[in-house]
Amino acid sequence: MRTASRPDSLRLVRAMVKEAAETVGCGDECVNQLVMAVDEACQNIIRHAYGGDPNGEIIVDIRHQNDSLAIHLLDYAAPVDVRKIKPRQLDDVKPGGLGTHFIQECVDECAFLEPPDGAGNCLRLVKKIT
Amino acid sequence: MGYEIREEDSSTIIVLSGEVDLESSPQVRSVLLEHVGKKRAVLVDMSAISYIDSSGIASLVEAYQSARRGGTMFALVAVSDAARRVLELARLDQVFSIHESVTEALADGG
Numbered sequence: 001m002r003t004a005s006r007p008d009s010l011r012l013v014r015a016m017v018k019e020a021a022e023t024v025g026c027g028d029e030c031v032n033q034l035v036m037a038v039d040e041a042c043q044n045i046i047r048h049a050y051g052g053d054p055n056g057e058i059i060v061d062i063r064h065q066n067d068s069l070a071i072h073l074l075d076y077a078a079p080v081d082v083r084k085i086k087p088r089q090l091d092d093v094k095p096g097g098l099g100t101h102f103i104q105e106c107v108d109e110c111a112f113l114e115p116p117d118g119a120g121n122c123l124r125l126v127k128k129i130t
Numbered sequence: 131m132g133y134e135i136r137e138e139d140s141s142t143i144i145v146l147s148g149e150v151d152l153e154s155s156p157q158v159r160s161v162l163l164e165h166v167g168k169k170r171a172v173l174v175d176m177s178a179i180s181y182i183d184s185s186g187i188a189s190l191v192e193a194y195q196s197a198r199r200g201g202t203m204f205a206l207v208a209v210s211d212a213a214r215r216v217l218e219l220a221r222l223d224q225v226f227s228i229h230e231s232v233t234e235a236l237a238d239g240g
Binding site: 007008010011014032035036039040043046047090093094095096098099101102105106 | 152153185188189191212220221
């Protein structure tokens with residue numbers, strides 16, 4: 001799926017991820033967690049990688065691999081500094097900063113890969129089908 | 131996302147419904163802060179929320195903190211399972227005042 005880096009694209013992304021997860025046999029909790037992880041990761045691309053520019057592109061690639069779903073999110077923004085991406089302390093109650101925490105809690109693997117030539121960032125999420 | 135606003139005695143009840151996401155959370159934030167700023171108790175009915183993301187949660191946290199600074203009541207009521215899961219994931223179920231119903235929230239004073 002190719003979509004624009006706009007907030008109103010996220011509903012379609014969530015619907016596609018939900019459909020894929022249900023199709024391969026994920027239970028309700030697994031579906032909900034995968035949908036949230038991908039949604040939050042796309043939000044990070046929209047808000048941070050593209051800096052709110054609605055003209056960017058996000059590619060969502062979903063693959064069924066044995067007992068897991070692997071999702072690759074590709075963008076064409078400037079490469080992000082992975083060292084700066086970290087979840088905030090939950091005890092520090094303040095608006096924002098929860099997206100990375102949600103992603104890490106909702107999937108089994110989360111890692112940036114070397115993007116293909118011409119791309120900016122490639123995030124790989126893996127969720128075991130349960 | 132949809133919302134309705136009801137006034138009951140000295141309280142404002144904001145009923146949120148549907149998906150609160152990056153697209154709709156700016157509107158949720160605006161509505162919540164507007165009513166918190168009126169110095170009335172604000173109860174957010176979350177029974178019809180089918181999805182809420184980190185940006186929606188951030189709007190709730192900002193309104194909660196604004197209410198605290200203003201010394202007014204801010205509580206969540208009838209939280210749907212979908213929203214409760216996210217609040218628990220953020221451990222905010224231990225921060226917000228959460229009630230089963232508007233009646234219970236008002237009786238407890240938030």
